[in-house]
Amino acid sequence: MVYRICFVAVLGTALLIAEDWLQFRGPNASGVSMNTNLPVEFGPSKNVEWKTALPPGHSSPVLVGERIFVTAFDGDVLQTICLDRKTGKVMWRRDSPRARQQELHKSNSPASPSPVSDGKNVYVFFTDFGLISYGLDGNERWKAAMGPFNNPFGMGASPVLVGDTLLQACDSESGSYFIAVNKDTGKEKWRVERPDYSRGFSTPVIYRPAGGPVQAILAGSYQLTSFDVETGKEVWWYRGLTWQLKPTPVLGKDAIYVLGWAGGADTGQQEIIPAxxxxxxxxxxxxxxxxxxxxxxxxxxxxxxxxxxxxxxxxxxxxxxxxxxxxRNVQNAFQAIKLGPKGDVSDSGKLWSYTKSLPNVPSPLLYEGVLYLMKEGGILTTLNPDDGAVLKQGRMTGALSQYFSSPVAADGKVYVSSEAGNVVVLKAGKEWEILQVNDMDDMIYATPAIADGKIYLRTRGALYCFAKKN
Ligand SMILES: [Ca+2]
Ligand SMILES: [Ca+2]
Structure with a gap:
């Protein structure tokens, strides 16, 4: 009996240690972790738990029990890599054939979408192949060839899981679709053709309304659409987005915050083009x-x-x-759309919109009642989620470069990572301030993962695990 109690206690501790971060940007792509005791100062020779060299790829690490998963590419080979979470040692690598080499924007990569896991298996998506599922030990469970995709920038949306369903958004210049497959077989559950959408890169977010079906909200060119996860049926939609959706929206309590910026669609540039x-x-x-x-x-x-x-x-x-x-007729904007609607809410759904200093790629962050927008060039804007009012705007002094990685938050801090390799640590809040500018001495595109008092950061050439040293 005593033995059993001890065993439960030990198991409880083990569960606490193995906190997961199962998809792009963690819980529902929010970028927010409840973690504490995170390091402020870190770099190639500061607070390093371990460092492991990796082939290139912009996908984010996902944390599953004792393992970490990333995707990468090495010439003609697309890779899924599993690392030991404690040591960073590579546990296994699986190659899949690179069926083709599609066009890419210079800031994109053939391994940009992040893996997703349900804790039992892992799922990856490659522009140049399609979907693959592996067991945690690296056995291939199934694969589904997809594409080629007509997207001159390459693909960016990460797969997400809801119950038994794996979702993948495939918006491109033509032949756009949103697909749901059974996570255990890879067999199609439904597929929604999206002829009115062009290139898109946004990862779907999951919305669980009280008393309604579980929904996947997908931001695409010109329209935000919420799909019933079981059937693929459109539950509600909002017209009025710009034409290239790169960031992933974030959910608040009563609203979803959707950001879209594209060249030539800034304030005041709308035109009426003849039929x-x-x-x-x-x-x-x-x-x-x-x-x-x-x-x-x-x-x-x-x-x-x-x-x-x-x-x-x-x-x-x-x-x-x-x-x-x-x-030519749309306007870039960061918008708050009311949650809980049905049908077409294009006229009634908008709570507010903000149209200045909009980021292109980094997703917005909602943390402790404050919205953050991290713009290229190093401009950070905080907004009030209730009315879109600007709370503070300022520069990332010491880190004025491009930003592709999305901000993440935990422990009363916000972490933003610039392409040039600086990770700026901010004291969170409407009156945010810079606590520290860390230099990784390598480029950064991936969004970090946070768990167990550790920060898992992928640079161009390596995956780092940082933790406070006592
Ligand atoms: Ca044509
Ligand atoms: Ca002609």
Whole structure:
């Protein structure tokens, strides 16, 4: 009997130690951890628990029990790598064939989407292959070839899990879809075609309304849509997003906060573009009902042809033009959309919007009643989630570079990581202040993971585990 009590006590401790961070940005992609006692000062030779060299990839580490998972690429091979959480030692690597080498934006990577786990298995998605599931010990459970994807920037959305369902958003210039597969078989549960969406990079967030179906909210070009996870049916939607959604929204208690920025869609730049049939009347010289590049006198279009000829067939058709009109008519914004709706809430759903100093890639953060926006160049803005009022705006002095990694928070602190390799530690709050600028001496694209009083940070060449040394 005594033995049994001791055993339970030990098990309890073990469970506390093995706190997980199971997907991109941790719990529901929020970037928020309840952890305490995190280090403020760290770097290649400060507060390092361990460091392990890794092949390149921008995916974030996910923490599952005693293991860590990341994806990477090494030439023609896409890799899933499992590390020991205590020591950083590589436990196994699994190669999968790189079926193709798709176009990428220079800031993207063939291994950008982060793995996801339910604690029993791990799931990865590669632009150049599709979905694969492994057991924690590295046995391949199933794989589902997908693509190729017509996305000139490459893919960015990470897979997410809800119950038995694995979700993957695949928005690109043409052939966009959102897919749900059974997590144990890889078999399709449902698939929603999204012809009205172009390139997108946002990871879905899970919404569990009281008394309603569990939903996956997906931010895509021009529209935020909430899907019933079981059926794929659209439960509600909100028109009025910009055309390239890179950040992942964050959920608050009564609202979802959605950020979108794209070139040419800043405040005051919206234009009303004529309908296709009217443009054809003057521009379609050969009368074939399409616009060849030579027929288009507008340099705005010909200069950025790939963003308008979405299906990449060398001419502009009806769909290309329809989405071009949408693109020229939208405004970049950070918006608060009311939760709990049904149907079309385009006119009624917006609580507030903010249109200045908007980040391009980093996702917004909601932490202890304050919203954070981390913009390229090193400008941080905090906002009041209730009304969108700016609380404070300032520069990341000592870390004025590009930002691709998303901010994360714990222990009363916010951590932001610049491309040039600085991790700025902020005292959280509406009157945030810089506590420390750490220099990793390597570039950073991945979003860190936080658990057990430790920070797991991936740089271009390595995965670090940092912890306070007593
Ligand atoms: Ca023509
Ligand atoms: Ca076309």
């Amino acid at each position: 296709f049939e009217d443009v054809l009347k003057t521009w379609d010289k050969n009368g074939d009902g399409k616009l060849q590049k030579a027929e288009v006198p507008d340099e705005k279009i010909t200069k950025d042809w790939r963003s308008t000829d979405l299906d990449d067939n060398g001419e502009l058709g009806d769909r290309d033009w329809k989405l071009y009109r949408s693109r």
